[in-house]
Amino acid sequence: MSAARSRRTARRGYTLIEVMAALGVLAIGATGVLALQKATLISNTNARNIAIANNIAMTWAERLRVDALQWNDPGGVPDRDSDTDWLSLMTTAPFPEKVTPTLIPALGAPSADVFGTDIYAGDPSQSAFCTHVRFTQFSDATTGTRRWPTLIRAEIRVTWERNGNPINCATAPTDIDAQPERFGAVYVTTAVRRNTSEE
Template identity: 75%
Template sequence: MSAARARRAASRGYTLIEVMAALGVLAIGATGVLALQKATLISNTNARNLAIANSIAMTWAERLRVDALQWNDPMRVPDIDSDTDWLTLSTTSPFPARLPPTEITALGAPDADVLGADIYPGDTSASAFCTHVRFRQFTDPASGTRIWESLIRAEIRVIWERNGDPINCGIAPLTVDTNPGRFGAVYLTTGVLRNTSEDRR
Protein backbone atom coordinates (compact mmCIF):
# COMPACT_ATOMS: atom_id res chain seq x y z
CA MET A 1 0.00 0.00 0.00
CA SER A 2 1.40 3.36 -0.97
CA ALA A 3 1.79 6.19 1.51
CA ALA A 4 -0.85 8.31 -0.29
CA ARG A 5 -3.40 5.51 -0.17
CA ALA A 6 -2.73 4.93 3.57
CA ARG A 7 -3.26 8.66 4.25
CA ARG A 8 -6.58 8.60 2.37
CA ALA A 9 -7.77 5.50 4.35
CA ALA A 10 -6.82 7.12 7.66
CA SER A 11 -8.68 10.34 6.85
CA ARG A 12 -11.92 8.58 5.88
CA GLY A 13 -13.11 8.02 9.53
CA TYR A 14 -15.61 5.36 10.56
CA THR A 15 -18.36 3.92 8.43
CA LEU A 16 -21.98 3.92 9.53
CA ILE A 17 -21.90 0.15 10.04
CA GLU A 18 -18.91 0.43 12.40
CA VAL A 19 -20.68 3.13 14.43
CA MET A 20 -23.89 1.06 14.64
CA ALA A 21 -21.96 -2.03 15.74
CA ALA A 22 -20.18 -0.04 18.45
CA LEU A 23 -23.49 1.41 19.68
CA GLY A 24 -25.01 -2.07 19.76
CA VAL A 25 -22.16 -3.42 21.88
CA LEU A 26 -22.47 -0.38 24.19
CA ALA A 27 -26.24 -0.89 24.55
CA ILE A 28 -25.85 -4.56 25.46
CA GLY A 29 -23.19 -3.71 28.04
CA ALA A 30 -25.27 -0.88 29.52
CA THR A 31 -28.33 -3.15 29.80
CA GLY A 32 -26.28 -5.68 31.77
CA VAL A 33 -24.94 -2.99 34.09
CA LEU A 34 -28.47 -1.60 34.71
CA ALA A 35 -29.85 -5.07 35.45
CA LEU A 36 -27.00 -5.72 37.86
CA GLN A 37 -27.61 -2.35 39.53
CA LYS A 38 -31.31 -3.16 40.03
CA ALA A 39 -30.52 -6.61 41.48
CA THR A 40 -27.96 -5.04 43.83
CA LEU A 41 -30.45 -2.41 45.00
CA ILE A 42 -33.12 -5.04 45.72
CA SER A 43 -30.61 -7.24 47.56
CA ASN A 44 -29.38 -4.31 49.65
CA THR A 45 -32.95 -3.32 50.56
CA ASN A 46 -33.81 -6.89 51.58
CA ALA A 47 -30.63 -7.19 53.65
CA ARG A 48 -31.33 -3.86 55.37
CA ASN A 49 -34.93 -4.88 56.17
CA LEU A 50 -33.75 -8.20 57.63
CA ALA A 51 -31.08 -6.53 59.74
CA ILE A 52 -33.46 -3.88 61.12
CA ALA A 53 -36.24 -6.42 61.76
CA ASN A 54 -33.77 -8.68 63.62
CA SER A 55 -32.69 -5.73 65.74
CA ILE A 56 -36.31 -4.86 66.55
CA ALA A 57 -37.08 -8.49 67.48
CA MET A 58 -34.05 -8.68 69.80
CA THR A 59 -35.07 -5.38 71.40
CA TRP A 60 -38.53 -6.80 72.11
CA ALA A 61 -37.03 -10.00 73.53
CA GLU A 62 -35.01 -7.88 75.95
CA ARG A 63 -38.08 -5.79 76.84
CA LEU A 64 -39.98 -8.95 77.71
CA ARG A 65 -37.12 -10.17 79.91
CA VAL A 66 -37.12 -6.84 81.74
CA ASP A 67 -40.91 -7.04 82.05
CA ALA A 68 -40.48 -10.47 83.68
CA LEU A 69 -38.60 -8.84 86.55
CA GLN A 70 -41.99 -7.55 87.74
CA TRP A 71 -43.42 -11.09 87.58
CA ASN A 72 -42.28 -12.45 90.94
CA ASP A 73 -45.39 -14.04 92.54
CA PRO A 74 -44.78 -12.66 96.06
CA MET A 75 -45.83 -15.11 98.77
CA ARG A 76 -46.91 -17.52 95.98
CA VAL A 77 -49.65 -15.13 94.80
CA PRO A 78 -49.60 -14.90 90.97
CA ASP A 79 -49.02 -11.32 89.84
CA ILE A 80 -48.37 -11.72 86.11
CA ASP A 81 -51.74 -10.10 85.33
CA SER A 82 -51.36 -7.15 87.68
CA ASP A 83 -47.66 -6.29 87.69
CA THR A 84 -46.39 -6.92 84.14
CA ASP A 85 -46.78 -4.67 81.12
CA TRP A 86 -46.71 -7.19 78.26
CA LEU A 87 -46.54 -10.66 79.82
CA THR A 88 -50.10 -10.19 81.03
CA LEU A 89 -51.10 -10.99 77.43
CA SER A 90 -50.11 -14.61 78.14
CA THR A 91 -53.25 -14.94 80.28
CA THR A 92 -55.60 -12.41 78.66
CA SER A 93 -54.81 -13.57 75.09
CA PRO A 94 -53.35 -17.07 75.44
CA PHE A 95 -51.83 -19.22 72.69
CA PRO A 96 -52.46 -19.32 69.74
CA ALA A 97 -53.44 -15.63 69.71
CA ARG A 98 -50.84 -13.41 68.06
CA LEU A 99 -51.23 -9.66 68.54
CA PRO A 100 -49.30 -6.39 68.69
CA PRO A 101 -47.84 -5.69 72.14
CA THR A 102 -49.48 -2.88 74.06
CA GLU A 103 -47.91 0.51 73.36
CA ILE A 104 -46.36 2.03 76.48
CA THR A 105 -44.86 5.46 76.02
CA ALA A 106 -41.10 5.52 76.61
CA LEU A 107 -41.02 1.72 77.07
CA GLY A 108 -42.03 0.31 73.69
CA ALA A 109 -44.37 0.54 70.72
CA PRO A 110 -45.31 -2.10 68.15
CA ASP A 111 -44.74 0.37 65.27
CA ALA A 112 -41.23 1.24 64.08
CA ASP A 113 -39.88 3.56 61.39
CA VAL A 114 -37.43 2.66 58.60
CA LEU A 115 -34.51 2.83 61.04
CA GLY A 116 -36.21 0.63 63.65
CA ALA A 117 -37.06 3.42 66.12
CA ASP A 118 -40.39 3.14 67.96
CA ILE A 119 -43.21 5.38 66.74
CA TYR A 120 -45.32 6.96 69.49
CA PRO A 121 -48.44 9.15 69.22
CA GLY A 122 -47.60 12.53 67.72
CA ASP A 123 -44.68 11.17 65.68
CA THR A 124 -45.29 11.79 61.97
CA SER A 125 -42.93 9.04 60.77
CA ALA A 126 -44.47 6.37 58.57
CA SER A 127 -44.57 2.85 59.99
CA ALA A 128 -42.15 0.55 58.19
CA PHE A 129 -42.11 -2.38 60.67
CA CYS A 130 -44.75 -3.87 62.99
CA THR A 131 -44.25 -6.27 65.88
CA HIS A 132 -46.55 -9.12 66.93
CA VAL A 133 -46.12 -11.30 70.00
CA ARG A 134 -47.52 -14.65 71.03
CA PHE A 135 -47.08 -16.34 74.39
CA ARG A 136 -47.31 -19.99 75.28
CA GLN A 137 -47.20 -21.53 78.71
CA PHE A 138 -45.62 -24.96 78.95
CA THR A 139 -48.40 -27.42 79.68
CA ASP A 140 -48.80 -31.15 79.69
CA PRO A 141 -50.79 -32.00 76.51
CA ALA A 142 -52.62 -34.87 78.23
CA SER A 143 -53.80 -33.14 81.39
CA GLY A 144 -53.51 -29.46 80.41
CA THR A 145 -51.68 -28.64 83.65
CA ARG A 146 -48.69 -26.31 83.56
CA ILE A 147 -45.32 -28.04 83.61
CA TRP A 148 -43.14 -25.01 84.34
CA GLU A 149 -44.87 -22.38 86.42
CA SER A 150 -42.08 -19.86 86.05
CA LEU A 151 -41.36 -20.07 82.30
CA ILE A 152 -43.22 -18.71 79.29
CA ARG A 153 -42.33 -19.14 75.64
CA ALA A 154 -42.46 -15.83 73.75
CA GLU A 155 -42.69 -15.71 69.97
CA ILE A 156 -41.86 -12.34 68.42
CA ARG A 157 -42.62 -11.57 64.78
CA VAL A 158 -41.52 -8.37 63.03
CA ILE A 159 -43.17 -7.73 59.65
CA TRP A 160 -42.84 -5.24 56.78
CA GLU A 161 -44.34 -4.72 53.31
CA ARG A 162 -42.13 -6.37 50.70
CA ASN A 163 -42.93 -3.68 48.11
CA GLY A 164 -41.47 -0.96 50.36
CA ASP A 165 -44.75 0.83 51.12
CA PRO A 166 -45.50 2.02 54.67
CA ILE A 167 -47.23 -0.70 56.66
CA ASN A 168 -50.51 -0.42 58.54
CA CYS A 169 -49.77 -1.89 61.95
CA GLY A 170 -53.49 -2.28 62.60
CA ILE A 171 -53.57 -5.13 60.09
CA ALA A 172 -54.87 -8.39 61.50
CA PRO A 173 -52.12 -10.95 62.22
CA LEU A 174 -54.20 -13.57 60.38
CA THR A 175 -53.96 -11.42 57.21
CA VAL A 176 -50.18 -11.52 57.52
CA ASP A 177 -50.27 -15.31 58.01
CA THR A 178 -52.26 -15.80 54.80
CA ASN A 179 -50.20 -13.42 52.61
CA PRO A 180 -46.55 -14.52 52.83
CA GLY A 181 -45.79 -13.02 49.41
CA ARG A 182 -46.91 -9.57 50.52
CA PHE A 183 -45.10 -9.38 53.86
CA GLY A 184 -41.52 -10.00 54.87
CA ALA A 185 -41.09 -11.35 58.39
CA VAL A 186 -38.50 -12.20 61.00
CA TYR A 187 -39.36 -14.61 63.81
CA LEU A 188 -37.60 -14.86 67.15
CA THR A 189 -38.53 -17.32 69.89
CA THR A 190 -37.25 -16.99 73.44
CA GLY A 191 -38.03 -18.15 76.94
CA VAL A 192 -39.09 -15.61 79.57
CA LEU A 193 -38.33 -16.62 83.14
CA ARG A 194 -40.17 -15.35 86.21
CA ASN A 195 -38.14 -13.34 88.71
CA THR A 196 -37.41 -16.00 91.33
CA SER A 197 -35.45 -13.78 93.75
CA GLU A 198 -38.49 -13.78 96.08
CA ASP A 199 -38.29 -17.59 96.26
CA ARG A 200 -34.84 -17.47 97.86
CA ARG A 201 -35.89 -15.38 100.86
Protein backbone atom coordinates (compact mmCIF):
# COMPACT_ATOMS: atom_id res chain seq x y z
CA MET A 1 0.00 0.00 0.00
CA SER A 2 1.40 3.38 -0.97
CA ALA A 3 1.81 6.20 1.53
CA ALA A 4 -0.64 8.45 -0.34
CA ARG A 5 -3.36 5.79 -0.32
CA SER A 6 -2.98 5.13 3.42
CA ARG A 7 -3.29 8.88 4.13
CA ARG A 8 -6.57 9.05 2.12
CA THR A 9 -7.97 6.06 4.07
CA ALA A 10 -7.01 7.64 7.41
CA ARG A 11 -8.78 10.93 6.50
CA ARG A 12 -12.00 9.25 5.49
CA GLY A 13 -14.79 9.99 8.08
CA TYR A 14 -18.34 8.79 8.68
CA THR A 15 -20.98 9.49 6.11
CA LEU A 16 -24.21 11.29 6.94
CA ILE A 17 -26.18 8.07 6.56
CA GLU A 18 -23.98 6.25 9.07
CA VAL A 19 -24.43 9.08 11.59
CA MET A 20 -28.21 9.10 11.10
CA ALA A 21 -28.39 5.32 11.55
CA ALA A 22 -26.37 5.53 14.77
CA LEU A 23 -28.63 8.31 16.10
CA GLY A 24 -31.72 6.24 15.22
CA VAL A 25 -30.41 3.24 17.17
CA LEU A 26 -29.54 5.52 20.10
CA ALA A 27 -33.04 7.07 20.05
CA ILE A 28 -34.74 3.66 20.08
CA GLY A 29 -32.58 2.54 23.01
CA ALA A 30 -33.18 5.78 24.94
CA THR A 31 -36.94 5.49 24.41
CA GLY A 32 -36.88 1.98 25.88
CA VAL A 33 -34.91 3.17 28.91
CA LEU A 34 -37.32 6.08 29.50
CA ALA A 35 -40.35 3.78 29.22
CA LEU A 36 -38.71 1.41 31.72
CA GLN A 37 -38.07 4.30 34.13
CA LYS A 38 -41.71 5.39 33.90
CA ALA A 39 -42.99 1.86 34.53
CA THR A 40 -40.63 1.50 37.49
CA LEU A 41 -41.79 4.81 38.98
CA ILE A 42 -45.48 3.83 38.66
CA SER A 43 -44.81 0.39 40.17
CA ASN A 44 -42.89 1.88 43.09
CA THR A 45 -45.66 4.41 43.77
CA ASN A 46 -48.32 1.67 43.72
CA ALA A 47 -46.26 -0.55 46.02
CA ARG A 48 -45.71 2.35 48.44
CA ASN A 49 -49.43 3.18 48.51
CA ILE A 50 -50.36 -0.45 49.19
CA ALA A 51 -47.77 -0.76 51.98
CA ILE A 52 -48.90 2.46 53.68
CA ALA A 53 -52.58 1.53 53.31
CA ASN A 54 -51.86 -1.90 54.86
CA ASN A 55 -50.19 -0.21 57.84
CA ILE A 56 -53.14 2.15 58.27
CA ALA A 57 -55.63 -0.75 58.10
CA MET A 58 -53.68 -2.80 60.65
CA THR A 59 -53.52 0.25 62.95
CA TRP A 60 -57.31 0.57 62.71
CA ALA A 61 -57.70 -3.14 63.49
CA GLU A 62 -55.75 -2.59 66.71
CA ARG A 63 -57.76 0.53 67.52
CA LEU A 64 -60.98 -1.46 67.25
CA ARG A 65 -59.59 -4.19 69.51
CA VAL A 66 -58.66 -1.56 72.08
CA ASP A 67 -62.10 -0.01 71.67
CA ALA A 68 -63.62 -3.41 72.50
CA LEU A 69 -62.05 -3.20 75.97
CA GLN A 70 -64.86 -0.76 76.79
CA TRP A 71 -67.42 -3.34 75.64
CA ASN A 72 -67.61 -5.32 78.84
CA ASP A 73 -71.31 -5.95 79.64
CA PRO A 74 -70.91 -5.64 83.41
CA GLY A 75 -73.54 -7.74 85.18
CA GLY A 76 -74.87 -8.96 81.82
CA VAL A 77 -76.14 -5.51 80.81
CA PRO A 78 -74.98 -4.61 77.27
CA ASP A 79 -73.10 -1.31 77.18
CA ARG A 80 -71.36 -1.39 73.79
CA ASP A 81 -73.63 1.29 72.33
CA SER A 82 -72.74 3.90 74.90
CA ASP A 83 -69.23 3.07 76.06
CA THR A 84 -67.30 2.33 72.87
CA ASP A 85 -65.87 4.92 70.53
CA TRP A 86 -66.22 3.14 67.17
CA LEU A 87 -68.04 -0.16 67.74
CA SER A 88 -71.17 1.83 68.57
CA LEU A 89 -71.33 2.73 64.86
CA MET A 90 -72.75 -0.75 64.33
CA THR A 91 -76.14 0.37 65.65
CA THR A 92 -76.30 3.64 63.68
CA ALA A 93 -74.90 2.11 60.46
CA PRO A 94 -75.83 -1.59 60.42
CA PHE A 95 -74.40 -4.07 57.93
CA PRO A 96 -73.92 -3.83 54.94
CA GLU A 97 -73.30 -0.07 55.24
CA LYS A 98 -69.70 1.16 55.26
CA VAL A 99 -69.06 4.25 57.36
CA THR A 100 -66.23 6.65 58.03
CA PRO A 101 -65.09 6.25 61.64
CA THR A 102 -65.50 9.24 63.91
CA LEU A 103 -62.43 11.42 64.39
CA ILE A 104 -61.40 11.24 68.05
CA PRO A 105 -58.45 13.47 68.96
CA ALA A 106 -55.41 11.54 70.16
CA LEU A 107 -57.13 8.19 69.43
CA GLY A 108 -57.62 8.08 65.68
CA ALA A 109 -58.64 9.91 62.54
CA PRO A 110 -60.18 8.47 59.38
CA SER A 111 -57.88 10.51 57.11
CA ALA A 112 -54.12 10.15 56.80
CA ASP A 113 -51.36 11.95 54.92
CA VAL A 114 -48.94 10.44 52.38
CA PHE A 115 -46.90 8.90 55.20
CA GLY A 116 -49.93 7.28 56.86
CA THR A 117 -50.03 9.73 59.77
CA ASP A 118 -53.48 10.68 61.07
CA ILE A 119 -54.72 14.16 60.16
CA TYR A 120 -56.47 16.00 62.98
CA ALA A 121 -58.21 19.39 63.04
CA GLY A 122 -55.79 22.23 62.35
CA ASP A 123 -53.28 20.02 60.52
CA PRO A 124 -52.53 21.58 57.10
CA SER A 125 -51.61 18.22 55.53
CA GLN A 126 -53.70 16.99 52.62
CA SER A 127 -55.50 13.66 52.89
CA ALA A 128 -53.92 10.88 50.87
CA PHE A 129 -55.76 7.94 52.50
CA CYS A 130 -59.28 7.51 53.92
CA THR A 131 -60.58 4.74 56.17
CA HIS A 132 -64.03 3.13 56.16
CA VAL A 133 -65.36 0.41 58.47
CA ARG A 134 -68.23 -2.06 58.32
CA PHE A 135 -69.41 -4.19 61.24
CA THR A 136 -71.26 -7.50 61.22
CA GLN A 137 -72.67 -9.54 64.06
CA PHE A 138 -72.60 -13.29 63.58
CA SER A 139 -76.26 -14.26 63.30
CA ASP A 140 -78.22 -17.30 62.23
CA ALA A 141 -79.46 -16.69 58.66
CA THR A 142 -82.85 -18.29 59.24
CA THR A 143 -83.80 -17.10 62.73
CA GLY A 144 -81.78 -13.88 62.92
CA THR A 145 -80.59 -14.70 66.45
CA ARG A 146 -77.01 -13.86 67.34
CA ARG A 147 -74.79 -16.93 67.38
CA TRP A 148 -71.81 -15.34 69.10
CA PRO A 149 -72.99 -12.31 71.09
CA THR A 150 -69.44 -11.56 72.24
CA LEU A 151 -67.94 -11.37 68.74
CA ILE A 152 -68.12 -8.78 65.94
CA ARG A 153 -66.63 -9.00 62.47
CA ALA A 154 -64.94 -5.73 61.47
CA GLU A 155 -64.04 -4.95 57.87
CA ILE A 156 -61.60 -2.07 57.39
CA ARG A 157 -61.03 -0.45 54.01
CA VAL A 158 -58.33 2.12 53.30
CA THR A 159 -58.68 3.98 49.98
CA TRP A 160 -56.60 6.45 47.96
CA GLU A 161 -56.73 8.21 44.59
CA ARG A 162 -54.83 6.16 41.99
CA ASN A 163 -53.73 9.31 40.13
CA GLY A 164 -51.92 10.65 43.21
CA ASN A 165 -54.29 13.55 43.89
CA PRO A 166 -55.42 14.28 47.47
CA ILE A 167 -58.54 12.30 48.40
CA ASN A 168 -61.67 13.87 49.82
CA CYS A 169 -62.60 11.80 52.87
CA ALA A 170 -66.10 13.28 52.79
CA THR A 171 -66.78 11.22 49.65
CA ALA A 172 -69.47 8.65 50.39
CA PRO A 173 -68.19 5.04 50.57
CA THR A 174 -70.79 4.04 47.96
CA ASP A 175 -69.31 6.58 45.51
CA ILE A 176 -65.88 5.02 46.01
CA ASP A 177 -67.38 1.54 45.45
CA ALA A 178 -68.78 2.76 42.12
CA GLN A 179 -65.37 3.94 40.80
CA PRO A 180 -62.81 1.12 41.22
CA GLU A 181 -60.71 2.47 38.35
CA ARG A 182 -60.27 5.79 40.18
CA PHE A 183 -59.65 4.58 43.74
CA GLY A 184 -57.20 2.02 45.07
CA ALA A 185 -58.16 0.09 48.18
CA VAL A 186 -56.80 -2.30 50.79
CA TYR A 187 -59.15 -4.45 52.88
CA VAL A 188 -58.48 -6.00 56.28
CA THR A 189 -61.03 -8.17 58.07
CA THR A 190 -60.71 -8.97 61.75
CA ALA A 191 -62.80 -10.20 64.65
CA VAL A 192 -63.38 -8.04 67.73
CA ARG A 193 -64.25 -9.74 71.01
CA ARG A 194 -66.04 -8.36 74.01
CA ASN A 195 -63.94 -7.75 77.12
CA THR A 196 -64.99 -10.52 79.51
CA SER A 197 -62.56 -9.66 82.30
CA GLU A 198 -65.15 -7.59 84.23
CA GLU A 199 -68.04 -10.07 84.16
